[in-house]
Amino acid sequence: xxxxxxxxxxxxxxxxxxxxxxxxxxxxxxxxxxxxxxxxxxxxxxxxxxxxxxxxxxxxxxxxxxxxxxxxxxxxxxxxxxxxxxxxxxxxxxxxxxxxxxxxxxxxxxxxxxxxxxxxxxxxxxxxxxxxxxxxxxxxxxxxxxxxxxxxxxxxxxxxxxxxxxxxxxxxxxxxxxxxxxxxxxxxxxxxxxxxxxxxxxxxxxxxxxxxxxxxxxxxxxxxxxxxxxxxxxxxxxxxxxxxxxxxxxxxxxxxxxxxxxxxxxxxxxxxxxxxxxxxxxxxxxxxxxxxxxxxxxxxxxxxxxxxxxxxxxxxxxxxxxxxxxxxxxxxxxxxxxxxxxxxxxxxxxxxxxxxxxxxxxxxxxxxxxxxxxxxxxxxxxxxxxxxxxxxxxxxxxxxxxxxxxxxxxxxxxxxxxxxxxxxxxxxxxxxxxxxxxxxxxxxxxxxxxxxxxxxxxxxxxxxxxxxxxxxxxxxx
Numbered sequence: 001x002x003x004x005x006x007x008x009x010x011x012x013x014x015x016x017x018x019x020x021x022x023x024x025x026x027x028x029x030x031x032x033x034x035x036x037x038x039x040x041x042x043x044x045x046x047x048x049x050x051x052x053x054x055x056x057x058x059x060x061x062x063x064x065x066x067x068x069x070x071x072x073x074x075x076x077x078x079x080x081x082x083x084x085x086x087x088x089x090x091x092x093x094x095x096x097x098x099x100x101x102x103x104x105x106x107x108x109x110x111x112x113x114x115x116x117x118x119x120x121x122x123x124x125x126x127x128x129x130x131x132x133x134x135x136x137x138x139x140x141x142x143x144x145x146x147x148x149x150x151x152x153x154x155x156x157x158x159x160x161x162x163x164x165x166x167x168x169x170x171x172x173x174x175x176x177x178x179x180x181x182x183x184x185x186x187x188x189x190x191x192x193x194x195x196x197x198x199x200x201x202x203x204x205x206x207x208x209x210x211x212x213x214x215x216x217x218x219x220x221x222x223x224x225x226x227x228x229x230x231x232x233x234x235x236x237x238x239x240x241x242x243x244x245x246x247x248x249x250x251x252x253x254x255x256x257x258x259x260x261x262x263x264x265x266x267x268x269x270x271x272x273x274x275x276x277x278x279x280x281x282x283x284x285x286x287x288x289x290x291x292x293x294x295x296x297x298x299x300x301x302x303x304x305x306x307x308x309x310x311x312x313x314x315x316x317x318x319x320x321x322x323x324x325x326x327x328x329x330x331x332x333x334x335x336x337x338x339x340x341x342x343x344x345x346x347x348x349x350x351x352x353x354x355x356x357x358x359x360x361x362x363x364x365x366x367x368x369x370x371x372x373x374x375x376x377x378x379x380x381x382x383x384x385x386x387x388x389x390x391x392x393x394x395x396x397x398x399x400x401x402x403x404x405x406x407x408x409x410x411x412x413x414x415x416x417x418x419x420x421x422x423x424x425x426x427x428x429x430x431x432x433x434x435x436x437x438x439x440x441x442x443x444x445x446x447x448x449x450x451x452x453x454x455x456x457x458x459x460x461x462x463x464x465x466x467x468x469x470x471x472x473x474x475x476x477x
Contacts, residue, residue, distance in 0.1 A: 006150035013286030013303035014156035020311030033127035045297025049389025072102035081354035085374035161288035173272030176231035180219035183264035188257025290341035295351035312456035
């Protein structure tokens with residue numbers, strides 16, 4: 001079959017999945033409903049773990065992550081629920097101790113360029129209408145009747161996923177009850193503080209993006225407590241420049257000197273989660289599998305991490321060397337990623353409550369949470385680890401197996417994340433431990449271990465303590 005994996009959707013998640021699959025030796029093609037790339041900004045935030053994942057995609061500048069950092073705006077801290085005290089990333093054990101602000105069109109352009117350099121095709125204007133599958137593969141049909149055949153399909157086609165609808169997978173959750181404003185603008189008078197909140201007026205934020213652009217967003221009290229029908233009507237009413245000026249005047253006593261509106265939209269707290277991520281030979285990833293309030297810029301990041309988790313497992317299945325544990329067992333894509341998305345839904349709903357509860361009680365709760373973050377203790381560590389993606393783990397019972405392995409320096413001058421194989425696991429040894437010749441060695445210890453077997457997505461598959469014999473059924477794969 002010419003196409004081993006067809007990816008439906010050429011957003012960041014779909015293109016990332018295609019890049020990881022191609023690097024693992026899979027014949028992949030991307031199909032996108034829009035006739036051209038979408039230039040609306042939407043997601044702007046890339047967190048450290050996502051940059052680590054992109055760092056494993058090599059190119060002429062070293063890696064895709066290096067290209068992104070060169071074009072973006074690195075910021076050393078991030079916010080939780082737009083609270084005044086922010087979470088510093090400066091001390092994180094990563095090569096990317098910052099949030100990268102990069103408009104989504106630039107992220108997509110860089111991903112599309114990477115795929116083009118690798119010879120991976122993207123067919124624009126190809127809108128999925130239906131699919132059927134059998135024991136050998138999947139037939140996908142476009143709205144124009146064009147038919148293609150692939151061994152597997154990855155649906156990364158957004159919240160209104162045609163792939164999910166064709167599968168008949170339920171998408172339960174909560175409809176929107178709040179609908180705020182969101183825009184990319186140029187400002188003459190940006191506010192002194194990036195996040196501003198008042199329980200009588202509402203909230204507004206202004207975050208600097210590359211090129212002198214600001215992402216402004218916020219809510220007024222009247223934007224909350226909406227019925228689903230009211231939220232849908234509000235979502236359809238895209239604010240123009242005059243409305244944005246009036247809104248900011250109500251919130252800030254100043255329109256902040258808007259000189260240009262590049263893009264505007266509405267954003268709500270709709271929260272939904274697909275009942276399953278795999279149906280036979282078809283997978284769901286990113287917004288096709290989970291949607292939520294875009295708080296903290298987590299959607300793109302969790303979606304790309306979906307893609308990284310899925311790609312190496314699907315590549316192993318395509319090549320006929322996948323153990324059962326990663327097909328339908330405890331380390332399968334569905335088993336590992338569904339709990340992550342459930343936690344994402346919970347934390348964004350919590351942020352929504354902190355952001356739009358415009359009451360004295362809401363103010364007290366915000367002050368309390370901001371104070372806890374400002375102390376930089378356990379609360380800050382928990383939130384920082386989750387938002388950055390560095391503490392996301394598939395481990396059970398406190399084990400190190402299933403946890404992210406940091407970008408350890410290796411004795412051959414490389415770092416671990418760039419040394420990871422896209423299609424197989426990497427054995428890393430520490431100290432004087434006797435290991436197979438195929439192992440690489442680190443110049444730095446990791447939790448006092450003798451060795452760690454690292455998955456292509458950067459997580460530990462197995463760990464060994466000193467004097468423990470290094471043998472395991474993973475080693476066959």
